[in-house]
Amino acid sequence: DLDNATDATRAHMSQISADIKSAVKENNERTLKAIEELQRYAELQVALTTFLVSGVEELKKALNEGWSLYEAQKTYLCGYCISPGVYIEKEGLTLNLYAWLRLYKGCIDHRVQWPFQRKIGLSVVSPRDCSKRGFQVPDGYSGKYFKKPTEVKNECCYFIGKFLSLNDLSSEGYVENDSFLVIWELLPLEAPK
CATH class of the missing domain: 1.10.287 (Helix Hairpins)
Incomplete structure (x- = not known):
């Protein structure tokens, strides 16, 4: 037992x-x-990212082709899987700095509105006094760049019309040690300009 x-x-x-x-x-x-x-x-709540654009002199040298690009690390902003960046284009003697983006297929694409419809804010921060120079890209863009990605990523694009002068940023002290700090953000369509 x-x-x-x-x-x-x-x-x-x-x-x-x-x-x-x-x-x-x-x-x-x-x-x-x-x-x-x-x-x-x-x-879904995070709306901005910051990144340091380094190698400014190399980017300027690449402008012999007429343009150069700095693509930041892929991140989630407001639920969208995005690689933000800046696009630099030569216009005469001026170097224009534009907002740039690429949309990636993300794990929460079912929770965000498609096609992509947000204003984009881009600011460059002074390393001396933390002042900012920036702009907002108006809404109303469309096309293949802003549709829900069906492959790994969509084609990239940059936004004409609004830009900062890289020449002015350099002369005003925003570029230091061959780099500058960018704040890249998504804003709701109702945001004031």
Whole structure:
């Protein structure tokens, strides 16, 4: 009888252990899903990113072709998977700095509005006094660049019409140590200019 009781106790303990492991696994999965949901919610709320454009002299040399590009690291802004950047184009003796972007297929594309419709704000920050020079790209753009990506990424684009003079930014101290700091943000369509 003692052997039977010991075997029954072992079987019961094994079942309890299996039930605990199963409950822990289930709880971990629920917790992970909740964390992922919170992260996605946070990604919907983040509207701006900053990046340092370094190698300004090299970018200027690349302008022999008429233009150069600085693409920042891919990130989520307002739920969109975006690679922000700046596009520099030579116009006579002036170097114009435009907002640039590429949309990527993202893990929360089902939660954002398509086609992409946001104003874009671009500012360059002075390293001396943190003052800013910037502009907003008006809304109303359309085309293949702003549709929901069906492949890994859409074609890139830059926004004509609004720009900063890289020559002026350099002479006014916004470029220091061959680099400048950019604030690149998505704004709602109702945002004041």
